[in-house]
Amino acid sequence: xxxxxxxxxxxxxxxxxxCGILTHGWDKLTHFGHMLQNFPDPIGLGVTLSLSLVVFAExxxxxxxxxxxxxxxxxxxxxxxxxxxxxVALAGQPxxxxxxxxxxxxxxxxxxxxxxxxxxILNLKKLPMD
Numbered sequence: 001x002x003x004x005x006x007x008x009x010x011x012x013x014x015x016x017x018x019c020g021i022l023t024h025g026w027d028k029l030t031h032f033g034h035m036l037q038n039f040p041d042p043i044g045l046g047v048t049l050s051l052s053l054v055v056f057a058e059x060x061x062x063x064x065x066x067x068x069x070x071x072x073x074x075x076x077x078x079x080x081x082x083x084x085x086x087x088v089a090l091a092g093q094p095x096x097x098x099x100x101x102x103x104x105x106x107x108x109x110x111x112x113x114x115x116x117x118x119x120x121i122l123n124l125k126k127l128p129m130d
Contacts, residue, residue: 010117011068017107018066021078025058042088057081065111068120072112079108 028035028051039051057077064074082105090098 007117007119010111010114011119013107014065014068014071014111014116014120017104017111018062021058021104022062022066025055025062029055029059040089042084053077054081065108065116068116069122071116071120075108075111079105079112082108 032051032055035051036047039047039054041047041050043050045053058081061074061077065071065078082101085101086098086105090101
């Protein structure tokens with residue numbers, strides 16, 4: 001029972017954090033052209049590539065995290081994005097402005113370490129149905 005509670009905790013962490021990041025990414029995806037005008041280029045890759053990588057992390061990778069598919073691997077681009085947001089793009093801003101990416105960074109670093117747990121799409125066939 002205790003082991004299942006840990007897996008349920010990981011499921012909740014994946015779903016809630018993944019959905020939170022997905023909402024940010026979805027807005028960037030649906031307003032991509034408009035976002036290009038004001039999106040920062042914090043590490044010098046170019047605005048289009050920077051925004052594309054953020055959309056990949058926040059949309060594509062968050063969906064994988066929510067589903068529990070390659071959770072550790074999918075959490076890496078999200079954690080990298082949150083690191084850049086918190087410590088590069090928002091450097092010098094008050095802590096309140098950096099708090100959300102900082103919290104997401106902690107969550108996705110935890111998922112990189114712990115994995116997604118057994119309650120995932122990939123494990124549906126293995127779960128007992130009774």
